Amino acid sequence: MTGTARFLLRLARSVAGRDRTEWIDAMAAEAESAGVESTNWAVGCFWAAVKDRIAREWRLAAAILLLPVAVSALELVLFFPVIFLGRYAGLPNWTFVAVFLIVQIPFGFLLGRSKPLRRALIAAALSSLVLDVIGVVSFWIEFGQGPQIWFEKGSQVYNVTPILGWACSLSMWLAGAWFGSRKNLATPDA
Amino acid sequence: MAKPRKLSSQTVAVLTALASRPTDWLYGLELAKLTKLKSGSLYLILIRISERGLLESRWLEPSGPGRPPRHAYRITAAGRKALADAASEFRPSFRELRI
Numbered sequence: 001m002t003g004t005a006r007f008l009l010r011l012a013r014s015v016a017g018r019d020r021t022e023w024i025d026a027m028a029a030e031a032e033s034a035g036v037e038s039t040n041w042a043v044g045c046f047w048a049a050v051k052d053r054i055a056r057e058w059r060l061a062a063a064i065l066l067l068p069v070a071v072s073a074l075e076l077v078l079f080f081p082v083i084f085l086g087r088y089a090g091l092p093n094w095t096f097v098a099v100f101l102i103v104q105i106p107f108g109f110l111l112g113r114s115k116p117l118r119r120a121l122i123a124a125a126l127s128s129l130v131l132d133v134i135g136v137v138s139f140w141i142e143f144g145q146g147p148q149i150w151f152e153k154g155s156q157v158y159n160v161t162p163i164l165g166w167a168c169s170l171s172m173w174l175a176g177a178w179f180g181s182r183k184n185l186a187t188p189d190a
Numbered sequence: 191m192a193k194p195r196k197l198s199s200q201t202v203a204v205l206t207a208l209a210s211r212p213t214d215w216l217y218g219l220e221l222a223k224l225t226k227l228k229s230g231s232l233y234l235i236l237i238r239i240s241e242r243g244l245l246e247s248r249w250l251e252p253s254g255p256g257r258p259p260r261h262a263y264r265i266t267a268a269g270r271k272a273l274a275d276a277a278s279e280f281r282p283s284f285r286e287l288r289i
Binding site: 020022023025026027028029030032033034040041042043044045047048051052055 | 217218219228229230231232233234236237247257258259260261
């Protein structure tokens, strides 16, 4: 079996979860027998693990995709009121940024409330990623500037470099999920 | 009573492959070759039909030293019945095609 196949099967195992251990073992055993085709085989197995997990946890998958859409909509609604209010009250720029970051916390909280900590943190990280993608794609559609612009000098997300801005957003989601998990309704991670 | 879920054409292909050798235990690679399905589709189907009791699985001893045991599959009586039901559902449309 190739190193890539081994790596993909390890990923598939973590995506699939403990309920599917026997099936991942079965996939790995076949990959071992597949010879030169083991990488292709493992790619399919990884994809099967992802699809199976989404099918089993479609509510969580929907939440991961829809909560960032809700955050984007909320930020759009808040944009002008916050700017006008800030200008009127003479608030510094960082307060606007803080508002747009802080509004993400309750959405992470919702994920933390319904899932055990580890899964909530993973879900929050994925939601944060989806939110970043929404930002990049909507900027692309609106202004015709492709994703490469975020890697050019002078680009900013939340008034800082894109990497730092995305990291700030990620930390809001994770903090929300962590707070939420303290009030968790779900059983602990098995 | 809940109506049994209709089988997809890919699921029928897997069950047909298993039913073609009803006493043999078939490996994932063999099934992929027989059905021309990729592992990404094949395992999802195997998991689903196993949960529905349409196939049984077991670990078979390795064929040689240094080889891992392999997971093998065989159709159950419920699987054969589901396949027969699926075939009878397809029959009217074949008749329509002939007209």
